[in-house]
Amino acid sequence: PKIEKKMEELARSKETITRREVSKAEALDTYTKKGDEYKVELISALEDGTISFYTNGNFTDLCRGPHLPHTGFIKAIKLTSIAGAYWRGDEHNKMLTRIYGITFPKKSMLDEYLAMLEEAKKRDHRKLGKELELFCFSPRVGAGLPLWLPKGAALRDRLEHFLRNVQKQYGYQQVITPHIGMKDLYVTSGHYAKYGKDSFQPIHTPDDSEEFLLKPMNCPHHCEIYRWKPRSYKDLPLRFAEFGTVYRYEQSGELHGLTRVRGFTQDDAHIFMTWDQMEQEIQNVVRLFDEVYSTFGLSYQIEVSTMPEDHIGEKETWDMATDTLKRAIEHMGKTYVINEGDGAFYGPKLDFHLSDSLGRTWQCGTIQLDMQMPERFDLEYVGADGEKHRPVMIHRVVLGSIERFIGVITEHFAGAFPTWLAPVQVKVLAMTDRTHEAAKQIADSLDKLGIRVETDLRNEKIGFKIREAQMQRIPYMLIIGDKEVENNVIAVRSRKGGDLGTMPLAAFEEKLMEEVKTRSISECVTK
Numbered sequence: 001p002k003i004e005k006k007m008e009e010l011a012r013s014k015e016t017i018t019r020r021e022v023s024k025a026e027a028l029d030t031y032t033k034k035g036d037e038y039k040v041e042l043i044s045a046l047e048d049g050t051i052s053f054y055t056n057g058n059f060t061d062l063c064r065g066p067h068l069p070h071t072g073f074i075k076a077i078k079l080t081s082i083a084g085a086y087w088r089g090d091e092h093n094k095m096l097t098r099i100y101g102i103t104f105p106k107k108s109m110l111d112e113y114l115a116m117l118e119e120a121k122k123r124d125h126r127k128l129g130k131e132l133e134l135f136c137f138s139p140r141v142g143a144g145l146p147l148w149l150p151k152g153a154a155l156r157d158r159l160e161h162f163l164r165n166v167q168k169q170y171g172y173q174q175v176i177t178p179h180i181g182m183k184d185l186y187v188t189s190g191h192y193a194k195y196g197k198d199s200f201q202p203i204h205t206p207d208d209s210e211e212f213l214l215k216p217m218n219c220p221h222h223c224e225i226y227r228w229k230p231r232s233y234k235d236l237p238l239r240f241a242e243f244g245t246v247y248r249y250e251q252s253g254e255l256h257g258l259t260r261v262r263g264f265t266q267d268d269a270h271i272f273m274t275w276d277q278m279e280q281e282i283q284n285v286v287r288l289f290d291e292v293y294s295t296f297g298l299s300y301q302i303e304v305s306t307m308p309e310d311h312i313g314e315k316e317t318w319d320m321a322t323d324t325l326k327r328a329i330e331h332m333g334k335t336y337v338i339n340e341g342d343g344a345f346y347g348p349k350l351d352f353h354l355s356d357s358l359g360r361t362w363q364c365g366t367i368q369l370d371m372q373m374p375e376r377f378d379l380e381y382v383g384a385d386g387e388k389h390r391p392v393m394i395h396r397v398v399l400g401s402i403e404r405f406i407g408v409i410t411e412h413f414a415g416a417f418p419t420w421l422a423p424v425q426v427k428v429l430a431m432t433d434r435t436h437e438a439a440k441q442i443a444d445s446l447d448k449l450g451i452r453v454e455t456d457l458r459n460e461k462i463g464f465k466i467r468e469a470q471m472q473r474i475p476y477m478l479i480i481g482d483k484e485v486e487n488n489v490i491a492v493r494s495r496k497g498g499d500l501g502t503m504p505l506a507a508f509e510e511k512l513m514e515e516v517k518t519r520s521i522s523e524c525v526t527k
């Protein structure tokens with residue numbers, strides 16, 4: 001509160017913010033005199049040249065900028081949290097305290113933001129994951145390695161089943177590859193150079209003759225599947241899809257529920273094609289994305305990431321590939337923003353940033369063009385001319401990491417998953433001992449239809465049973481009392497609409513099956 005108050009005071013005083021540039025030597029001298037070891041370290045690492053300082057009032061600090069012209073633009077301030085943070089993100093360094101805060105040019109914008117944070121806290125997937133019994137972590141298994149509980153596994157199974165079916169419609173073939181691969185494989189692919197030193201150490205055979213890595217990426221495995229037999233232009237495009245679990249070492253301070261983990265499953269696919277097929281193939285992937293994201297009511301914005309400084313390959317090839325990416329989505333009538341220099345080192349990419357029901361964005365899908373890996377793995381196909389040619393490759397994920405995506409939609413739906421996806425779709429609640437038999441028969445009938453159903457036959461008040469099922473976000477509750485059994489009907493409650501009245505079981509089953517089949521999200525509570 002003290003810092004917040006001081007900030008408000010500074011904002012009110014409308015202090016001008018001015019920029020001054022000095023030489024590196026002068027900047028070093030200033031901070032050496034002040035005894036500020038951190039700034040000295042930062043400045044030492046900078047390239048020679050001028051260094052900028054910003055000043056307001058009696059405060060001057062090293063900063064790249066830019067800044068607002070004066071402090072008076074800030075009308076609302078809130079310091080939100082503090083956390084320990086290793087200096088420069090390295091756990092061998094000293095831990096410092098990081099203060100998080102936010103400012104707005106209007107008080108109403110701050111209030112709106114704080115309300116969103118409050119709602120996000122209620123929807124936190126780590127909290128809901130526990131309450132809904134979706135997943136857990138065990139220190140004995142290891143940090144950042146989620147364990148899927150039966151209900152979470154049921155949800156994940158439905159999600160993968162859905163995706164597998166959509167991908168089949170779009171011409172993908174499912175493959176399965178192991179969790180490890182020989183170190184040389186990743187040296188060939190270039191991943192070892194990129195991930196090697198920051199990732200898990202190699203696994204050695206007992207006689208130390210061979211080294212394996214936990215798979216950081218699925219692409220090299222899929223390249224080997226491509227290489228398994230000679231390919232002709234008539235086989236292309238070839239689309240290999242896999243739910244491939246990959247392992248990357250994240251520092252323990254970076255781990256966060258399902259959204260930052262050390263082992264995660266990508267809904268990965270690699271498409272091998274000719275240059276001519278590229279535009280059409282990109283569009284095929286985008287259409288698949290549209291189908292998947294709209295199923296969850298998620299809208300998106302596309303970002304085109306262009307050639308980074310540390311790229312491999314010719315600029316001409318890069319330009320051609322980047323133009324093809326842009327043209328493909330332009331021809332579909334889609335808009336995009338450019339993210340200059342943020343492409344992968346082997347090619348440009350499209351990133352899909354999804355907006356959830358709270359207006360937060362999550363980068364999930366990517367489509368990356370790759371001219372390099374086919375070269376490194378010496379991939380070929382025989383063209384119509386009888387000559388050997390090099391295919392181009394697309395790396396794409398739709399959900400990205402299945403773990404992370406489940407974290408995202410848990411918060412997006414506030415745990416009230418669409419009926420087709422819900423771990424438990426229906427709960428049958430017996431009102432008295434006398435209706436146990438009828439409740440079990442109803443559950444059996446639903447079970448035969450493939451519905452995930454539970455019964456509650458406990459000797460508890462019906463109000464209590466309803467509240468509990470409601471807390472579990474179960475889409476439908478069927479209440480079976482003497483009157484219902486007598487009239488051969490069921491009393492239906494939905495988690496969203498409350499009491500839906502009585503109806504014959506067959507009528508409810510028909511409505512339910514239709515909702516599941518169409519993957520409706522109308523019964524979800526997203527706002």
Ligand code: ZN
Binds near residue numbers: 217218270396
């Ligand atoms: Zn890949």
